[in-house]
Amino acid sequence: MTTFSLSLLAALLVISVLAYLYRRNSMFVPSAVILAITAIVTLYSGESGAIVVARLIGIVIGSSVAAYFFRALLIVLLRGEAKKALQTAPLTAAFGMLVILLYSIAALFAPQIAPYGESEIVGSSYALADDKMILGGDQLGRDMFSRLIYGARNTVGLSIATTCLAFLMGTSLGLFAAIRGGWVDQLLGRMVDTVMAIPSLIFALLLLSIFGTSTLSLILVIAFIYTPLIFRLTRSVAGNIVVMDYIEAARLRGESTWYLMRKEILPNALAPLIAEFGLRFCFVFLLVAGLSFLGLGIQPPTADWGSMVRENATLISYGEYIPLIPAAAIALLTVSVNFVVDWMLYRSSGLKV
């Protein structure tokens, strides 16, 4: 037992006791649980365990504080409806927005932020972290940090492009089927059911084995696989709108199908579609990362988070954290998008579940 682990345990104990005395149940239970975990970890692996726990607590507190200030800043900057919405936003949603903003900055200004080029060889392979390369080198001696920054551009950019394409196809087909009805609707529905009966990763592997693993075929294949899901949602949302009187009125005016889709139905179906966009982006992003991890997605030397994990996986057997950073970057973005979408869904549903 060192002073560090003892003082950590003492601090936790004080917080728990204070929470108990002041009957703050929402504070007491988590702090007691953390105290118990810390005690077990410290007893088992000594000071190193205590440091890990302290770091984790620090990360959670730090991100909560960052999210709090970010929300306060947004409330000051914004006006009107957005301001009102943010005042009731949970910290998780603010944290999600902050992370998304940081990723966008990294992606947009990658060449300015990254100290080295995307595939520039800087040091020896698997070079240790030093002043020159703050996260060390990868298997070819390229700077890990620079590649992480460029990865934001490549992996996220590709996923957004794919999701947009899938939405373009899915919503237009869905709206078309809802307006036309009849056999067009039936036929599209049956086709979509069949495609959805194949698990997406398996279907992606099958199609990529046929069309090869270029970036273009990757985008087209994944967009094709996700189109049916978006079609389904659009079709069901639009199905409720098509029976409205104002659609009937527009039809009697003699408006074209294209006009009905774009001007009458789409604006009223937008809210659920935007939330769906966030969720689908997460799935597409995870699928792209998974395929890249399998060596079938974005191809080297393009920097990409999925393949970075695979290329440097050998380092894990030496107890290094570095290869996990790109994987953590993937997880962090997906969590953040989910946080924001959760909040949006909660707001739009108005349900207090």
Add this chain to the structure above:
Amino acid sequence: MNDLVAIVVKRLGFGLVTLLAVSIIIFGAVELLPGDLAQAVLGQGATEETVRELRAQLGLDRSPPERYLAWLGGVFQGDFGQSLASKKDVASLIGPRFSNTLFLALYAAAIAVPLAMFLGIAAALYRNSWFDRATNVGTLTAISSPEFFVGYILILFLAIKNPWFPALSNVTPDMAFTERLNRLFLPAMTMVLVVTAHMMRMTRAAIINLLASPYIEMARLKGVPQYKVIVKHALPNAWAPIINVVALNLAYLITGVVLVEVVFVYPGIGQLLVDSVTKRDFPVVQACCLIFAATYILLNLAADVGAIVSNPRLRHRK
């Protein structure tokens, strides 16, 4: 009762049609190859003669529908054709690997299903408490993490930093059952973490949906004790959503297995599929895809049939 049987039979028939349609997609996708299979295998440099020879050997001189029927007939007899890369029988490649994958999936399911049910029901009963919020953030994080991230974290902490479990899951057919469980602990835990998160969230949503219905409120208002509300009033109607949740997540497990097998170098069917995609060994890819898709469809079918059969309104129809 007859209504119920009719609905189930109709659903089964629909599942069979879907299965056939999917087999057509899987077979037909390879027909989309630029050129044809023989050309794709041999590459641009091949002479006209060797291409023609391979074409005859693969039976490409017949028309696509004819070949599809022959392929489907073979599949029904357990004959998936011959691997292009190793010239071995595809069925003999898949056989042992399929049982390995099944073992891993069942191992994970045996832990994940009870755990998720328990946590999901607890979160639904104590909703908006600290427990509910903590599990909400925890499960959201687990869902959002790619399977390989979870897998490598487990390897780093439970196999490298603390050498408690083996990092690689190499198994041999004559391995003892307990040894096998030990070797597979980390891959199974990876899938348990991801699947439990999904399953728990779905269970929670289903139970909350149920607890919000008027007849539950009625039962509460007439003074029925809490546990009796759950056991007598909620549970009979909760079976359908619960069965649905379990089957859907087992179907999800089937896809998740591909990445997990690659992380832990486990000789399963997912590993074989990825290797064959890289080698462009189409007969093996087709066979693996068909097996995965069939399992997925059957589990979804089981979910539907289970939901129909367990629905009290359909069972006791007046």
